[in-house]
Amino acid sequence: MKLHDTGVYLVNGVPQTSAPAGVTEADAKKGTIAYGILKAHNTGDSMQDLRMKFDSMTSHDITYVGIIQTARASGMTEFPLPYVMTNCHNSLCAVGGTINEDDHQFALSAAHKYGGIYVPPNMAVIHSYNREMMSGCGRMILGSDSHTRYGALGTMAVGEGGGELAKQLVGRTYDMSYPGVVAIYLTGKPAPGVGPHDVALALVAATYANGYVKNKVMEFVGPGVANLSADYRNGIDVMTTETTCWSSIWQTDDTTKKYFVQHGRPEAYKELKPADVAYYDGCIELDLSTVECMIALPMHPSYAYPIRELKANAKEILQAAQDQANRQLGGKVEMDLVGKICDDGRIYVDQGVVAGCSGGTYENICAVADIIKGKSCGNGEFKFSVYPDSMPTYLELVKNGAVADIVAAGGIFRECFCGPCFGAGDTPANGEFSIRHTTRNFPNREGSKPGEGQISAVALMDARSIAATAANGGYLTAASELTDVEYTVPDYHFEQGVYDKRVYNGWGHPEPDYALKFGPNIKDWPEQPALTDDLLVKIVSYITDPVTTTDELIPSGETSSFRSNPLRLAEFTLSRKDPAYVPNAKAVKALDEQRKAGKLPAEVARVYDDLKKLGYAPDAANTNIGSAIFANKPGDGSAREQAASCQRVLGGAANFACEYATKRYRSNCINWGMLPFLVENPGALDNGDYVYLPGVRKALLEAADELDAVAVKPDGGLVKFTVKLGAMTDAERQILADGCLINYYKNN
Structure with missing residues (x-):
């Protein structure tokens, strides 16, 4: 496997490091498959700042309740695009009794009321149903699961947190800068016994730690693609998530066409391939014959x-x-x-x-x-x-x-x-x-x-x-x-009647008067405060691991049954990593409740006295008190928004990090009003420190490059440092200022 150090031109299907005569890099970038699909889905005026709408969406039973609840609170009256809700995560007996099936009943009622597609428990896992029934060459699908990847079927798919799906449900766009595109140039043919997971793991090993494809599109091209079946390609493609890429896309051919014909959707096929000259921001050359088990x-x-x-x-x-x-x-x-x-x-x-x-x-x-x-x-x-x-x-x-x-x-x-x-x-x-x-x-x-x-x-x-x-x-x-x-x-014969007899498809036929079915565990999102002029946060967990996964931020497994109940689920936040987090976060939230009631807690008053030594004059009425964590690189893994929302409902106001592992986790923080600070000197902070951020709201809305911060140590020591918020759209800044996505839609 060879990872090129520079950009690469694909010229008539062959990679080379220099441009053909008369071809500019800017023009050649338009020759990738990814460019054409992104351009077709961009509603904005610029291809540098994308404003995208998707062809369909999908969620499973860990995420769809929260998404629909967010969209309802934000003014949604019907699903404006096909929305597939599968039931493949919480389909076992619930830890809390009936609550898993209560969620399923909620989803079925929502499919009736808003015009959605409901796939009953044990009928299909989320990505298989979308491959079989929703993918199509040139389409884009947004899913609230990190492994939303259908690139092998010519469909650019993206896994994101629930907030991004809620935006689509209320007619807004998915906003991001144009991503880099990396060619995965395949040659050769896998040896007998070598399967798609072997190829996928080899790719993940070569790209994860060095960030070669982080937040980029992986575009699979080359003569080796033709040597892989559709199932084999799907098996590699779904694992691209583990490289931390943003999405994936593959060139399509007769194998892809056969898949769609086999599944009764021949119209979903069209040929996708790079232009005669296409420029890629990087290239991985992989000879499939060299991959081992x-x-x-x-x-x-x-x-x-x-x-x-x-x-x-x-x-x-x-x-x-x-x-x-x-x-x-x-x-x-x-x-x-x-x-x-x-x-x-x-x-x-x-x-x-x-x-x-x-x-x-x-x-x-x-x-x-x-x-x-x-x-x-x-x-x-x-x-x-x-x-x-x-x-x-x-x-x-x-x-x-x-x-x-x-x-x-x-x-x-x-x-x-x-x-x-x-x-x-x-x-x-x-x-x-x-x-x-x-x-x-x-x-x-x-x-x-x-x-x-x-x-x-x-x-x-x-x-x-x-x-x-x-x-x-x-x-x-x-x-x-x-x-x-x-x-x-053996040849595969797809029997669509299995779905026709059980799947409820209400797309295009909403029933506004249909009543939603709420189980006792399904709760509305708690109200969240807007960002004040200044902000005071207390570091209640300091994590030094190289990477912190979303499974560590909010564990999977038995907690899944409580994901429709924000406050109850929040009790599990960081429970397997830092059991002291929840009580410490609650203690800080109690301090802010006292502040809002007009009684400044003695602990906070001492912090304010220390800040006065540097000339600051904190105004309690305009300074929220929240909790925060530090982690070197948080957010690798799942797209689930609860990794951020659980902190927020416990009073979390910010995260401090050297970098964020994935775009989707950072987006979750933003959509839940959690300021995603970047800090170059993590030694300025420690567990138990208060951090004062004067003028944070103004700096946020004016897109300041840096923000001043002061760490107040438990012994009264003071350390001044700066933080950054990184690139954001104007909408993202306003979401943070308003306190969360739901507030943003109420105000805008």
Whole structure:
């Protein structure tokens, strides 16, 4: 794999570093596939400052209630574009009893009232339904899930927080600067046994840490594309999220056309390819024939190695991975990976899972069946489960015998469910090692609770190597080691009647008088204060990890059932990372309640006295008091807005960071009125410090490059420093000034 240090021109399909005679870089940038799609969806006057509207949207049952509640409060009367609501995350029995199904009933009633599309529980995972029924060449889809990626089907898809979807529902636009575009130039053909997850993990390993594609579009081109099936492309594409790119797009061809014909939508196809000359801001050249069977060790998809290399150096590599994981766990509990090495040198795993939008596709499961047919996964500790991505996929796997082959070998065949990807299904036992063809293996995402002494380990692998390991009784095995497998890939026949008989499609037919169904756990968003002239915040959590994921900010798993209840969910904020956060944030919120009641708390009065030493004269009536956190690089991972809203409903007013891991997390902070400060000297701050920001509202609205700040230490010491807010649109600045997106729509 080669990552170019400079921009690259694709000239008649071949990459070169210099421009052809008479061609300018500016003109050649218009030759990418991405440029044409973005231009077609931009409603603004400039291609540098995009103002986009999407063709359709999608959410699952962790996010759609909050989005609809935001849009309702902002004046929405009907869905102005097709909005697909799937039920693939909270489809198990709720922790709190009936509340998951209450959310599903709310969504069905909203589909009736506002004209939406409702996909019942266990019918399809979110991204599979959108691939099958909503994608189309040249379209754009916005989803409230970070893995909203349909680029392999010619559809530029974006995963964002709920606020961005609410904007579309009230007729506003998705605003951003024109992104960089990086070519992923594919050549060659994958070797037998090498699956899409292997290619994806190799790409993530090459791009995540160095930020090569961060917030950019990954555009897949080159002769190697033709050597990949549609399912294979989809499997690579969905994992582009883990590179931190903004979106993805692929050149389309007869394989893409066949997919749409197969799914009864031939009109959705058109050829997409770069112009004869196209300029890319970077280029990754990847020979698919060189990719090996991979494994991504805990606790990130980028910690990837060839399985061959891991097996040859098991003690060294697992020790390093174990040490790294335990540093991330912060001493709360110890992960043991080295202990999985057997006396004979083999590596034993306790569980294998193939699931969701990345693993549960038709061809992946057919390959699993080909490998495990006639074999046994053993009757020891090893466990093996397979989850299909949609009921049409499930039906075809039943018809062609794949389900029978997997079950006959001792595997468990389950429903269409995303649970194993976020800690709500097939949670391993304490100390177990699980291999999974799912999208993520972040800390605790499989369901561990380190604060309670529970930890298991998850590695990511392709379905083929997981099946090979299952056939070997749980001993780690790469699919490329097998010499007796014939990969059959039976023809796929899509049965749309499965959806026609169960999916409610109310698009274009809203029923305004239809009553929304509210369960007792569904609550409105609490009101949030506007930003005052000055601001005083207290740092209540100081996180020094290199990266803080959204799963650490608000855990997944059992908390999902409470995501329709903002205040109840907020009780889990940072619970697995910093259990002191919630009580400390509540204590600061209580200080502001006292201030608003006209009684300045003694603790705050002392801070004001200290600030007077520098000549400041804080005005309590015009100075909100809020909580804040510092983290080096927060926001890697999920698009869920609750990573920001939970802080906000507890009185959070700002975050301080060296950088923000993803655009979507920073957008969530902005949409919830959380000032996303950037700080160059994190040593100026510490946990327990108060930070005073004089004139913050004026500086924000006037787009000042820097803002003054003063850290007031617990001992009365004072440290002056500066912060930045980074690039923002005028609307984003006004959202922050108004206090949140809902307030912005009420005021504007």
